[in-house]
Amino acid sequence: MKLDSRLALMAAFESVLLVALAACGGGGAASSDAQGLAATPAEAAAAEEEAIDKALLTAFDAAEAADGNDASVRAVAKATDNVLPNVRISAGDWVVANKTRSLSGWASDNVAIKRVVWHNTRTGQIGYAALSGITTVASWSVDRIPVALGTNLIYVAAFDAAGNKTRIQTTVTAASRTTPAPAPTPAPAPTPAPAPATAAELSPACKAFYANSFSLVSTLGTTAVPALAKPAKGAATAEPTFKTCLVRGTDYVADGTSGFARNDYSRRQAFNADSTRQLVYSNNGFWHLYDANGHAHLKQLSGPAGDAEPQWHATDPSLLYFIPSNGIGMTLSELNVSTGATRAVGDFAARLKTTWPSASAAWTRSEGSPSADGRYWCFMVENASWGSVGVFTWDRDTDTILGTYNTNGERPDHVSMSPSGKHCVVSSDGALGTAAFSRDFATKTPLLKNSQHSDLALTADGDDAYVAIDYASDKGDVFMVNIRTGVRTPLFSTYLSGSTTALHVSGKAFNKKGWVVISTYAEDGATQWLHGKVLAVQLAANPRIYTLAHHRSGANGYWTTPVASVNRDFTRVTFNSNWGNGSDLDVDAYTVEIPPAALK
Template identity: 50%
Template sequence: MPKAFPSWLVFVLLLLAAGAAPPSFARELPAQPASTRQAPARGGAVLGHSPRALPSPPPMLQAGGCAALYAAGFALTSAYEAPTSVPALARPQKGVGVREPTFGTCLVRATDRQADYPAGGFLRNDYSRRQAFNADGTRYLAFSPDGYWHQYDAASFRHLGVLKGLAGDAEPQWHPRDPHRLDYLPLNGGTVIDEIDVRRGTSQVVADLKAALPEWGASAEHIWTKSEGSPSADARYWGFQVENGKFELLGFMVWDQQERRVVGTRQASDRPDHVSMSPSGRWFTISSDDDGTWAWSPDFAQKKKLHHKSEHSDLAIGADGHDVYVSIDYQSNGGDVFFVDVDACPAVPADARSAPECPRTVLFRSYVNGSVGAMHFSGKAYDRPGWALVSTYGTTASRDGSLPWFADKIFALELKDKPRALGIAYHRSIGVSGLGYWSEPQATVDRGFRRIQFSSSWLSTSEGDIEAYQVLLPDGALGE
């Protein structure tokens, strides 16, 4: 099943309607594991990322009255055994928590498009691979189809207005320690990284990327991840594809935001679907439907083949601290959902024409007696290594007319052989005419796996009737 229509292109059209060569090297690279098959010590930091260094989140369950809906010792239950019929549930009022009838979680509507932004159409979550919540869990983002980004107070769900300076696909990235800082790019990637103080609405340029490129990047006008990438978990290392004014690929670069310097570059001409850094910063991924998905060392000296296609996926932290790639293989016999331990996979030299695909761990099979479904993955729970969030949609029935266990659910998936899958909510979103992509749930999770945000039409077929919703979880909900 092909990937959905990309958000960056939709934004371009909306806003327009409205008005391989030798790599270069730098002196310092992200630290590699002592052995590619040896895990870092359990509980140790991952390339400067330590959960203890991050701000402690506020008592989030007070938001929406969710604390009153949970009994002491609440834990999520298995999604494998949950019914596949979706119980009736009236659309919640904004900011008022209700009990999700199947899984017993606290569900809250996070936006009200008519009251918050009546001129703007839908308000929804951005994407599964992007973090919606700031460092201390006090604010979250939503966006509208006119290209504006909206910030909200996470305790009261109050709309705080649009963020000045962010236009269309600005690829906003919350800083992992400063809750008031948001880094972003010009529309469809300009040549700089901007930073905004969300309290004051003031922006400044914090990196001139074009000036750091070698000669082959002289005509660069769009430096970005093409909508789906993220920096490393500590926000130090960023990876970009570099394009000219016609969106033709010139090459790739890895940027050290802490030292304001290039780590490595490589000239190329085959434009991929998207690029990203792994959470540790040890790997830069290039994802192409024609050439597959590869993990490159930041100096572009070696590479690893993660997948033969570019499907919905994300990069997460495994239970042992390794970088992992989570995706789905529609060409496999079982439609396998799987993960790859990126650090443990053998590498080949940069100029190798081919490589074996990395060993994978199959998590579950999506082909169940003739059924097939689509899904998004979020690996953004960096403080809860070994877990990913999955949101499924567009699932067809099996030959006997039943739906598979994962249909239309949002669930936590353990990244291990024979994993637990813990049910969180039914998203209750159906395709809206002309807005199929925007009605996908595309759920994302905060760093501590305490708060999830997703998009839903809430069974409405009215055009533009799409909002952002959240599930708030108590500590210990994953049963650990």
């Protein structure tokens, strides 16, 4: 749908919605409370369920009326179609930290998905999602859902043309914070002594870019973003402020990918074992293979689709692991991206059903990774209604389930194996919070009281580290926890002069221990030194911090988030950008390349 059409529909939706809300404002089922008696818990729960369904139906009816659709058509379709649609939430992110949230996912139906709508029970607000099309399978996205401080229970419902509805829910916690006194700008890190910059791991575009005297910029000042025309695909461009080699890796229009060509997530390795291939995600849910050196679009992969959680093999540059979308079927497959051959490497269904008879899906919920060597994996297990039943660890080399953990219905936001393979980290907004378990789940190390943007990395000494932001801390600290010792170390503050920012962490530079990439976005308040940038951050007290690039992506929903991801040896960092044009879909992947010896 074009932007002007969407704006017109939104205006009509708001107008119709006022009428619809007024019409249903005093409605509701009769209860004991209406007769002057206290409602029983069962009656209160039923009334709450009815209110949720009513709000979602109101959103659907208002959007349909705003679009000029007749409800009588729905009644006719209902007579021949009573099959419920499916709906999934695959991603969510802060647009403005602790204020507005984006959500996106997939929906499917036997005939066609007509609408996806949402309702935040905390604020009472409702709205509709943008759909990729009225088809049997469609992606959906919501750019901005306002949230209130505390816990926000957000329902998402998919409707088909007959009015059949399926709803799911997610919890978003917005942390309150105090505004500390303005913090001083961190002192610049000492400039490392110049060293010869080898370019063996750099692409041809950047191979001759760097002089022997090059050093990364460690001055953490607030700098204006200079104008820079969108680079041509594949050409080396000098990042004006930080003097790094910047290459546009995709051109979704010329490459023929659908809607955009972007890096999927910061916690997933975009580059293969030798950084010769790059994985890119398109708007229609398919995965694409690019030549990471010449930047040619090689092919759309056959096999992985949707939330397939692709993971590169640790040593073989041709091999890629993936699961069925959303983990339905509880298998893990291996794809040879050169030959197209696929084989099953893990079939968990029968074994998991022995422990959890209702088990239907095994996945990390899109944010997990195996150990750095690819041997150990951690998955969360859900039933057919997406209720959580447990978590398990698995040894790829012996095809052995090593341990299981009952979640008792508390659904984690995601799970992941630590780089060493010693810990399964379960990240939840419930009572569990974020915690690291041993492979057999015999021991538990608490890491954070809730689930936040984070990643798992290796310290310089080779210990597992949990790196995250703590919005509930006084200064909005980015911090690390050494999982072996449990010691928490603050890295830097984000609440500077009353400002806030959202960010992502990538700890996938397993061959460059002690460093992570952090990309910031969706800032609120006066511009600060860390805003709108891709940063290399040392895992140490008073860390060295180098700025690699301004990402130039104007926040407009989830797809525009930079979600920078680093390769294994920290010579390439890919990120997404709409290059400041404000579009929610005009997004390509860019890569900053730095010499192997640049981080000191």
